[in-house]
Amino acid sequence: MSTTEIWNQFSDRIFGFILSKVNDEEVAKDILQEVFIKIHTKIDTLNERDSLSSWLFTVTRNTIYDYYRQKKVRRKEQKLLVNNTHLFEDEDINQLCETCLHIFIEQLPKDYKEAILATDLGELSQKEFASKIGVSYSGLKSRVQRGRAKLNEYFKACCLATNEAGESDCEHKDRYACTC
Structure with a gap:
């Protein structure tokens, strides 16, 4: 047919x-x-x-x-981008955050980077990826959590500022000190 x-x-x-x-x-x-x-x-x-x-x-x-x-x-990527802050309306801010996210991911230690890319931004569950690379599920969960914490540190040090309402915005705090 x-x-x-x-x-x-x-x-x-x-x-x-x-x-x-x-x-x-x-x-x-x-x-x-x-x-x-x-x-x-x-x-x-x-x-x-x-x-x-x-x-x-x-x-x-x-x-x-x-x-x-x-x-x-896509939802996970957005959630990771804003790290529990509001979703941004402005396209330029979104682009800035996305650019920074990818730069920051590249700066992560190899184990954290692979875990974030495969599970948070990829299609594998943490259990699937742990099995694929031959580590325990709890070990992989730790890698993902530590990777997320590192990304959070990078964002807070470089790009996340708080406005008067207490909401986070993705903008460079100090353009010259920021790696993205």
Whole structure:
């Protein structure tokens, strides 16, 4: 069966399923497009013994998981950026914080850097990454916590200032003393 035939026969049902999981029509359309890209590129992995509809459901379900995983990563990155402060409205401030974050991550000790990149900004859970690199889960948790604490120190020393309302803003305290 060709991708076009699959589209004609299943796209409405797949779209309805996606929409029921994400509750946003535009996001559902984007995910539907991703699903059909995957279907088109992976149609050769479909075994004749497999049911087409269950294979389509699996591809769709995994694409929805990918969407939520990426959304989680973006939320984690934002949370890490502001370190429990308010989310910034100003694009320049966001850009400054993001630039500083990446510079600060590069300054972390290798173990902390790898742990932060894989778990906070990557797609692996702490347990998965601990298993992958052969360290205990509690050992990896410590690395992540220490890495976050170091990033917090870097931000406080360089970029985070508090306004009159007690809210943190991402701006250079001393441009010449800051490494970013």
